[in-house]
Amino acid sequence: MQVICLSDDGTRRSSFMLHPWKHLIIPAGMVALLLVGLSVNQMLGLYRLDATPPNAEVSENDAGKLLTALEQQISTVEQIKKAYANYTVDVDTLSARLGTLEAEIARLNALAKRVADKAKLDPQEFSLDAKPARGGLASDDVEVIVPKLSSNEFLASFELVENNLDRQKGMLATLDQILEGMSVQSEISPSGRPVRSGYISSEFGFRRDPFNGRQKMHKGVDYAGPHGTEIYAVGGGVVSFAGNRNDGYGNVVEVDHGDGLISRYAHLSTTKVAEGEVVKKGDNVAWMGSTGRSTGSHLHLEVLKHGAQVDPREYLGHEE
DSSP, X not given: OEEEEEXXXXXXXXXXXXXXXXXXXXXXXXXXXHHHHHHHHHHHHHHHHHXXXXXXXXXXXXXXXXXXXXXXXXXXXXXXXXXXXXXXXXXXXXXXXXXXXXXXXXXXXXXXXXXXXXXXXXXXXXXXXXXXXXXXXXOOSOOOOOOOOOHHHHHHHXXXXXXXXXXXXXXXXXXXXXXXXXXHHHHHSOOSOSOSSOEEEEOSEEEEOTTTOOEEEEOSEEEEOOTTOEEEOSSOEEEEEEEEETTTTEEEEEEEEETTEEEEEEEXXXXXXXXXXXXXXXXXXXXXXXXXXXXXXXXXXXXXXXXXXXXXXXXXXXXX
């Protein structure tokens, strides 16, 4: 369709073509869509405003009740936390302490075994590896329910066991030292017989000299026996002399036991040990003979204390 436009005086005019789809229908559709969109947006906005709940008004009484309930809940939570802390134990720390206790118990058992051995206790009576036997009779009494220990009480018991172990370990260590000292003293101190056979033919003290018949001090004990009889150390120590002496002793072995004590074995046929050698009580140190000033095969045993001969019976005993 063609549209012609004229001016008011009719002197001017213009015309243009009007297409229904391009200039009428499409613009009208766009306007309609715009109106629909605005309507939908307004409706959604109104819905949201309607859906918003109004501010609730709380009275002072209701607010007090809410605060009281909240305080009670907080108090309950605090009590639960305290109770949980009371029953909670640091597992890593406890495991480490338990491992230390087990190691201490193992050392304590080893020390106790050593003490039992030194004290020569019956190993069956003092069997530390076996748990002690326990028992009890069945009873119809009402069972007593013992409350569980809290972590603090449990740790306190743990510390008590540790302290008891330390005290017992100290006592056993002291006893071990005492027994060790007794054992060492028993090992080095002269005692017992220097021969397995034979008899005492002459005691310590004044006697008639076998060569001239005069009274003379005999400064040892003589053991008579066959030639070649084994001679044993009456105490542990260090050989301070082994060889021949020209003062009537013949072949001699001397053992220094410390603390000023020396045992001397004289008239030997042969010596077995050398000077500076360490010997234990009961070690074979020589063989019996008749060297030096002697009338026959025998052992002349002396015990010297700080250089002076003393009666060997004081150390060797009087059982013969």
